[in-house]
Amino acid sequence: MNFLQIGVGGFGGTWLKTISKSQHRLAALVDVKPESLAKASAEYNVPAERCFSDLAQALAAVQIDAAVVVTPPAFHRAPVEALLERGIPVISEKPMAETMADCRAMVAAHRRTGVEYTVSQNYRWAPAPMTARRLIGEGKLGTIGQMRFDFWLGAAFKGTFRETMDQPLIVDMAIHHCDLIRYVTGLDAVSASASSWNVPWSAFQKDSSACCVYAMSNGARVVYDGSWSAHGNHTNWSGDWLIEGTLGALRHSHGKLWLNETPPQVWAKAPFEWKEIANDTPPLLSQDYVLDDFARAIAERRPTATTCTDNLNSVGMVFAALESLAKDGARVAIQPG
Numbered sequence: 001m002n003f004l005q006i007g008v009g010g011f012g013g014t015w016l017k018t019i020s021k022s023q024h025r026l027a028a029l030v031d032v033k034p035e036s037l038a039k040a041s042a043e044y045n046v047p048a049e050r051c052f053s054d055l056a057q058a059l060a061a062v063q064i065d066a067a068v069v070v071t072p073p074a075f076h077r078a079p080v081e082a083l084l085e086r087g088i089p090v091i092s093e094k095p096m097a098e099t100m101a102d103c104r105a106m107v108a109a110h111r112r113t114g115v116e117y118t119v120s121q122n123y124r125w126a127p128a129p130m131t132a133r134r135l136i137g138e139g140k141l142g143t144i145g146q147m148r149f150d151f152w153l154g155a156a157f158k159g160t161f162r163e164t165m166d167q168p169l170i171v172d173m174a175i176h177h178c179d180l181i182r183y184v185t186g187l188d189a190v191s192a193s194a195s196s197w198n199v200p201w202s203a204f205q206k207d208s209s210a211c212c213v214y215a216m217s218n219g220a221r222v223v224y225d226g227s228w229s230a231h232g233n234h235t236n237w238s239g240d241w242l243i244e245g246t247l248g249a250l251r252h253s254h255g256k257l258w259l260n261e262t263p264p265q266v267w268a269k270a271p272f273e274w275k276e277i278a279n280d281t282p283p284l285l286s287q288d289y290v291l292d293d294f295a296r297a298i299a300e301r302r303p304t305a306t307t308c309t310d311n312l313n314s315v316g317m318v319f320a321a322l323e324s325l326a327k328d329g330a331r332v333a334i335q336p337g
């Protein structure tokens, strides 16, 4: 497929690399920053006449089969809608947009046009989450009753949109974690309540720490505790989790999994019987998986794994948390996608 990539800044580099090493082709690039465009053009051999500062010019000049949108979240909606209206299937970066109203409008454009629009949720496509989903799908935990999800990193993104945006942790980071919670447990969230704050040493203007409680469709609760300004302890980007069910419990830390197949016992004494589980070894990971699933879905006329209608359920967790913050932590219902 001939791909157009819109946004070739920081994370744009990952997509340039992913497409250029695949069986597909980087046919054209769009970015509003001439220096980013010139750098990408030189590094990935896309001739200057196929590099544009404007999407409409690119669409008028170059024949493309699909597009990848890697602009900041506030600039996802306009290109995604323009592409879908032209019948061009799209992979867009997370989060879908910066407001739930924009997300719903983008999904409406997908439904109206019938053209595939997938949201890249690359954190799913890693060995530990894929193995955890398999184990839970096989019934190893029985009925899930509760989950803790801790995400702690000390991060700074100088000069990028995250430095000044509202709720950078929840909107730009926790979207990965909300999607992981749904993917790993197989459960959707039905409500959220949230609290957020900014520590004095934060590298962000707005709140970079938050705690959200999600009620899941089976009655289980997920406690999400995240900070981009942590300095006492760090998890990896996918967080540390503990998932407990009627038959056992599963732990994740730094890409490793441990299973405890002892059913819950009252006054059980530590140490608990944790057994490390060897991760599955899927042939494709991260963006490679997203790209492959997208191309196959187009050919097979089926939705991708993280098609926008499914993704509404993940991004709905993000925006329900924001609505709860605006209501001083009140519990907010999540409308199904």
Ligand SMILES: NC(=O)c1ccc[n+]([C@@H]2O[C@H](COP(=O)([O-])OP(=O)(O)OC[C@H]3O[C@@H](n4cnc5c(N)ncnc54)[C@H](O)[C@@H]3O)[C@@H](O)[C@H]2O)c1
Binding pocket: 006, 007, 008, 009, 010, 011, 012, 030, 031, 032, 033, 036, 070, 071, 072, 073, 075, 093, 094, 095, 120, 122, 160, 161, 172
């Ligand atoms: N999946 C992941 O693991 C992951 C990691 C990092 C970033 N991201 C996502 O990727 C997206 C981009 O993030 P980033 O870190 O690359 O941001 P960035 O600011 O580094 O780069 C964005 C690029 O988009 C360009 N741009 C801005 N507005 C534009 C417009 N209207 N038209 C064309 N180009 C425009 C900018 O000039 C810049 O080159 C975000 O949605 C972010 O959440 C995903």
